[in-house]
Amino acid sequence: MEKYITNIKDLVIQTMTNGSEIKAKAESGDALSCFQMGMIHLLGINTPIDFKVASSFLSNQSLSDDPDANRLLGFIAECEGNYSLAFKNYANAGKANRPYINKVSEERMHLQGDFKRLELPSTVQNKIITNVLNEYIKGGDTKVEASIKIAIICEDEKSCLGAAQALYDNGDYFSAMRWLQNGNISENNNLYTSVKNKITDSKSTQNIPNTLEVIEIDGNSFLANIDTTPFYAGIKYLCDEAAVVCLKKWYEGVSPKIVSEKKKIEDEEAARIKKQKDEETARLKKLKAEEDARIKKQKEKEAALLKKQQDEERKALQAAQKKEEQEKLLKKKRIGRIIDRIIAILLFPILLGCIFADMTTVNKIVGFIMFVVFPFLVLRWIIRKVVFLFVK
Numbered sequence: 001m002e003k004y005i006t007n008i009k010d011l012v013i014q015t016m017t018n019g020s021e022i023k024a025k026a027e028s029g030d031a032l033s034c035f036q037m038g039m040i041h042l043l044g045i046n047t048p049i050d051f052k053v054a055s056s057f058l059s060n061q062s063l064s065d066d067p068d069a070n071r072l073l074g075f076i077a078e079c080e081g082n083y084s085l086a087f088k089n090y091a092n093a094g095k096a097n098r099p100y101i102n103k104v105s106e107e108r109m110h111l112q113g114d115f116k117r118l119e120l121p122s123t124v125q126n127k128i129i130t131n132v133l134n135e136y137i138k139g140g141d142t143k144v145e146a147s148i149k150i151a152i153i154c155e156d157e158k159s160c161l162g163a164a165q166a167l168y169d170n171g172d173y174f175s176a177m178r179w180l181q182n183g184n185i186s187e188n189n190n191l192y193t194s195v196k197n198k199i200t201d202s203k204s205t206q207n208i209p210n211t212l213e214v215i216e217i218d219g220n221s222f223l224a225n226i227d228t229t230p231f232y233a234g235i236k237y238l239c240d241e242a243a244v245v246c247l248k249k250w251y252e253g254v255s256p257k258i259v260s261e262k263k264k265i266e267d268e269e270a271a272r273i274k275k276q277k278d279e280e281t282a283r284l285k286k287l288k289a290e291e292d293a294r295i296k297k298q299k300e301k302e303a304a305l306l307k308k309q310q311d312e313e314r315k316a317l318q319a320a321q322k323k324e325e326q327e328k329l330l331k332k333k334r335i336g337r338i339i340d341r342i343i344a345i346l347l348f349p350i351l352l353g354c355i356f357a358d359m360t361t362v363n364k365i366v367g368f369i370m371f372v373v374f375p376f377l378v379l380r381w382i383i384r385k386v387v388f389l390f391v392k
Contacts, residue, residue, distance in 0.1 A: 001068045001114045001117075001118075003068075004032055004035040004036065004039075004068060005035070005036065005039060005118065007118060007119075008043070008045075008118050008119065008120070011036060011039060011040070011045060012045055012046075014036070015036075015040055015045050015046050016046060019040075019046065022036055022037060022040075023037060026057055026060070029060060029061065029062050030062065031060075031062040031063055031066070034057045034058065034060040034062055034063055034069075035057070035058065035063060035066075035068065035069060037054075037057040038054045038055075038057040038058035038069070038072060039054075039072075040054075041053040041054035041057065042054040042072065042076065043120075051076045051079065051080060054072075054076060055073060055076050058072050058073050058076075059073060067093040067094075067107075068093070068114075070089045070090070070092040070093035070107075071089070071090065071093040071107050071110065071111045071114075072111070073089040074086045074087070074088075074089035074090035074092075074093065074104075074107065074108070074111075075111055075125070077089055078125065078126055078129065079124070079126075083126075083129065083153050083154050084154040084155060084156040084159070086129075087100075087104050087150075087154050087156070087158070087159065088156070088158070090103065090104040090107040090108060091103045091104055091107075091158070093107045093110075094106055094107050099162075100158050100159075100161075100162055101133070101136050101147070101150065101159075101162050102137075104133065105133040105134075105136065105137055108125060108129075108130070108133065111125075112125065128153075129153070132146050132149045132150055132153070133146070133150075135149075136150065141170075143166055144166045144167060144170050144172075147159075147162050147163040147165075147166035147167070148163050148166075148167075148179075150162065150163065151163035151179060151182070151183070155182075156183070157183045157184065157185065158183075159183070160179045160180065160182050160183025160185065161179075161180070161183055161185055161189075161191065163176075163179040164176040164177070164179040164180045164183070164185070164191060164195065165191055167179065168191065168194065168195055168198075173195050173198040173199050174199065176191075176195045177195050177196070177199060180192050180195060332388060335384075335387060335388075336384060339380060339383050339384060339387065340380060343376055343379050343380055343383070344376070346379075347371075347372050347375060347376055350371050350372055350375075351368070351372050353371075354367045354368045354371065354372060
């Protein structure tokens with residue numbers, strides 16, 4: 001994939017700057033542009049995700065033999081649930097000399113590596129397919145079971161042929177024939193011929209005498225000289241056939257219901273947990289609101305009490321100041337009266353002089369004003385100013 005795309009960031013930049021040019025080249029059959037347009041629609045870069053459009057570009061004739069394109073076509077088919085086409089495209093991307101299922105497994109792993117390199121989610125591949133392929137790669141009995149599961153999932157000629165080959169290698173010729181018939185494999189096919197010959201040989205080796213020889217050992221009866229294995233081959237074939245039908249019904253009917261029911265239970269549990277969290281959040285919110293209201297009420301009560309105390313203190317202070325001012329005023333009045341009396345006593349001789357002086361009445365009045373009243377007022381003002389500076 002590196003020959004087409006080094007990283008998603010560059011593809012996004014190219015799409016934003018030269019999107020129309022890339023599309024025009026792709027429509028003309030340019031392999032690089034076809035691959036890039038396929039990735040653009042596969043990932044939804046500056047356009048909605050559209051598997052159909054992505055497939056049309058990736059399946060262009062210029063990319064028909066390209067492993068990267070076939071690998072992505074397999075991934076798209078897998079996402080759409082068309083597993084038969086998915087396996088076919090994965091196999092087309094693999095090496096010619098590798099077994100069919102091995103190619104599919106290897107190419108899916110290759111694609112997963114490409115996704116990780118491009119920092120894309122590698123978990124988008126179908127988990128059931130991944131598990132079945134892992135079982136196949138392990139080999140042994142798991143390989144046979146996995147081959148049958150793959151044939152059930154894909155229901156195409158190659159997967160049925162793969163199941164038949166695994167059963168043939170395991171010596172189960174009757175079941176192998178059944179899968180050859182399920183896949184409509186031609187009788188000219190080499191495997192078909194080999195399985196048919198094995199079944200014929202197993203039937204011809206049955207040598208059943210007219211009289212059964214019975215031997216008895218320790219009270220138990222046994223059939224002697226007869227291989228009973230072929231008699232049970234048909235029963236095993238029927239059982240295997242029934243198992244295949246049951247397994248198919250499991251994948252088609254039961255398994256989706258289990259997944260659906262599991263999701264339903266998980267959704268209900270998630271809803272229950274969410275409801276519990278919401279209720280707890282609401283309860284805590286209510287408690288917080290009540291606590292905030294209590295604190296606010298307490299603060300308002302304390303503020304009112306503090307305001308009342310401040311008002312009382314202010315009133316008391318004002319009363320004390322008023323009383324102090326009144327006391328100062330009375331003190332000043334008393335001092336003023338004393339000053340007035342002292343000045344009056346000092347000016348009294350002048351007053352007598354004015355009264356008894358040998359002057360006219362007018363001169364007496366003028367002298368009274370000039371030498372008694374005026375000095376009295378001036379001295380009174382000066383002395384009060386000086387004395388009141390020292391009186392607090």
